[in-house]
Amino acid sequence: MKHGSWALYSRLLRYVRPYWKAFALAILGMILYASSQAWVTQAMQRMVDGIQHPSDSFRFVMPLIFVAIFILRGVGTFLSSYFMDYVGGKVVYALRVNVFDNMIRLPSSFFDQNSLGHLLSHMTYQAERVTGAATDALTxxxxxxxxxxxxxxxxxxxxxxxxxxxLCITPIIGVVVAYAGKRVRRLSHRIQNAVGNVTHVASEALSGNRVVRTHSSEDYELARFRKxxxxxxxxxxxxxxxxxxxxxxxxxxxxxxxSFMVWLALTPGVMGYITPGEFISFILAAAMLIKPVKSLTEINGKIQKGLAACESIFAVIDAPKERDDGTYAPEQIEGDVVFDNVxxxxxxxxxxxxxxxxxxVKAGEMVALVGRSGSGKTSLVNLLPRFYPLTEGRILLDGHDVNEYSLKALRSQISLVSQQVTLxxxxxxxxxxxxxxxxxxxxVxxxxxxxxxxxxxxxxxxxxxxxxxxNGITLSxxxxxRIAIARAIYRNSRVLILDEATSALDTESERYIQNALEGVRQSRTTLVIAHRLSTIENxxxxxxxxxxxxxxxxxHxxxxxxxxxxxxxHRVQFSEDSTGE
Incomplete structure (x- = not known):
């Protein structure tokens, strides 16, 4: 493997370190298994050479030797398989947790640039491929x-x-293995992207199943999925x-x-004298090499697949989290908000x-943000909890730049209810x-x-x-x-952001919410983004x-x-309302 592959694998093995005792038992099992293979050939040599002068002790001891060898092999197989699976499971668990832990702390821009399907594939498909490198391949x-x-x-x-x-064929085998490994690694990256696309298309179609059925687009989505x-x-x-x-x-x-070795060994005078037992032992050992060599060449593909997955997973783990240099963390704030040349x-x-x-916006004040779609209202309120960094200017909360607050402290003071409710x-x-x-x-x-x-x-x-x-599919x-608004009220934050929060409500529910907001906003600074101007006249x-x-x-x-x-x-909306449009 190239240097980058060794670096990746060594980093992956660092996840093994906490479980070194189980790993050591697995290695012991592998040593027992491997040594049993060699003992089989040695036993065959003793048996063949001993056939010429058999004895009672020979007939008694040789079967016991074979039984002992295969017991040793069985113990080795159990230790290597069980404890390596144990370590591998722990490694994959740790990787998944690390990926998820970092992913939920990444900035909003990361999620804007990556589809949900590709992100989910990091914790499902790609993590399983790492299992191949962490368990099967290593074993x-x-x-x-x-x-x-x-x-x-x-x-x-x-x-x-x-x-x-x-040994003369070893360099040729190395060249074949190296070429195959590089190609498998390259193809594995393509497969990861392809699987991410499958997950993305499926998640879009299934989450939007009502839109798909309403537009009779089942065949269209099926064609996308097939592609x-x-x-x-x-x-x-x-x-x-x-x-x-x-x-x-x-x-x-x-x-x-x-075959060439057999020819040489059977040619008189070429290789010197060897006993029948030595000849049988040598040929048997050489023949037994075929299976492990085959397994090693095949496992290189698994290793390359796992390392390709590791690259993607470590890229997410290493992705820079939201910047959080602030240290100011007040238990309570008044709620004064200033947007300064933003x-x-x-x-x-x-x-x-x-x-x-x-x-x-003074503490306890309710300010509504209105304007045509795309005028920047939602972008502005997204800057207050620092979902995106400012390009220019500053935002003050109780006289402190929001960048001075720790993210946890800042967001604990803000409740957000958006048009797209997440339950x-x-x-x-x-x-x-x-x-x-x-x-x-x-x-509650x-x-x-x-x-x-x-x-x-x-x-x-x-x-x-x-x-x-x-996502609350059983509710209207x-x-x-209203549950989302109740969640914001339960949070009891000093700053309340309502981004088209009443857009999905009927007239009666909207009146209820307006009454609720009148009581809620008395002790909160409220920023309301509204399309229906009738909801923010007060x-x-x-x-x-x-x-x-x-x-x-x-x-107003x-x-x-x-x-x-x-x-x-206001005239446009009044005209639409009066004509019933």
Missing amino acids: ISVREGMTVIFLMGLMFYNNWRLTLVF ASENTRRQNLKESKTTAIASPLIQTLVALAL SLRYSPDDKAVLKHVSFE FNVSIANNIAYGDISPSRER IEAAKAAYADEFIERLSDGYDTVIGD GGQRQ ADRIAVFDQGELVEMGT AELLAKDGNYAAL
Whole structure:
């Protein structure tokens, strides 16, 4: 393997270090197994040479020797297989946990650039490939490698001349193995991407199954899935072809060398005198080499697959986490928020989505952000919990730059309810108290009542203990939204962000939520992104955005009187509502 491969494998083996005792037992088992192979050939030599002058003790001892050898082999097989599987399972577990642990701490930009299917494949398919390198490959590499060493040592001891003949094919075998390994490694990377595409296409189609069925797009999605699966099949077939060619080619080389040795050994005067037992022992040892050599050549493919998976997994583990240089961690804040000359580009090549935005939100104040889609409202509120880094300017929270806060302390002061509600396949109570290790049932109920969710929760079969399915599939859109708002209320943060939080509610539910928000916002700083202007008429102030710029700010009445952008938006919505559109 190339230097990079050794570096990867040595890093993988560092995960073995905590389980060195089990690993040592596995290695002991491999030594016992490998030595038993050599003992078999030695026993055959003694038996053949002893046949000419058999004795009672000889007839008694030889069967016991064979029984002892195979007991030794059985013990070795158990120790190597069980304890290596134990260590391998621990290694894969640690890798999966490390990948997941780092993945959930990566910046939002990472998830913007990677599909869900590819990310999931790191913890499923690629982790399984690492299992091949961490368990099967390591077991076979050590066990069969030591078998080769023992057998070659015995052959050299019996007849070093014949052994040198056999060793002449070693460089050729090395070239074949090296070429096959490089090709398998390259193909493994392609297969990982192909499997990620399969997972991505499947997850999109299954999660959006209602849209698929509504548009009668089953055949379209099936065609996408077939294309992705066919690409995976082709790459797997190329990998299999490489392995299938390399293995018999190496076996043929070994067989040719073995045949040549037999010819030399049977030629009078060529190799000198050897006893029948030595001849049988030598040929048997050489023949027994074929299986471990074959296994070693095949296992190189598994190692390369595992190392290719390791590269991808370690890339995620090594990916830089969200920057968290802040140390300020107050237990409680007032909630004053200042946006000071804030500008944002998601990447240097992108155009600015926010341009020099400046305004202040005082503690306990409710400020609404309105404007056409794509005007930068959501981008602005995403900067407050530091989901993205500022391009220019600063954001102050209680007079401190948000970068001075530790991420945990900063986000503990902020609750976010977005238009795209995320719920978990657990009980309603656990969804409302999400993240609380010791949730309070009383607080859960209070939060549900404040969000006007209690009235429908009580009607469910198991009430607050009802499991709601994947992302709350058993609930209506309005019910899901109210649970999300109850979760924000339960969190009891000083800053509340509502990003189109009432968009999925019917008129009656919207009125309930407006009443709830009136009570909630008294002790919280509230930023509301709203499309329906009727929901934010009572806001303390309204900030109007257009193409990333703050163009107007004032109360509902002041902005209507100004007859600017807000008044135009209001007229359009009033016109649509009055015509029923």
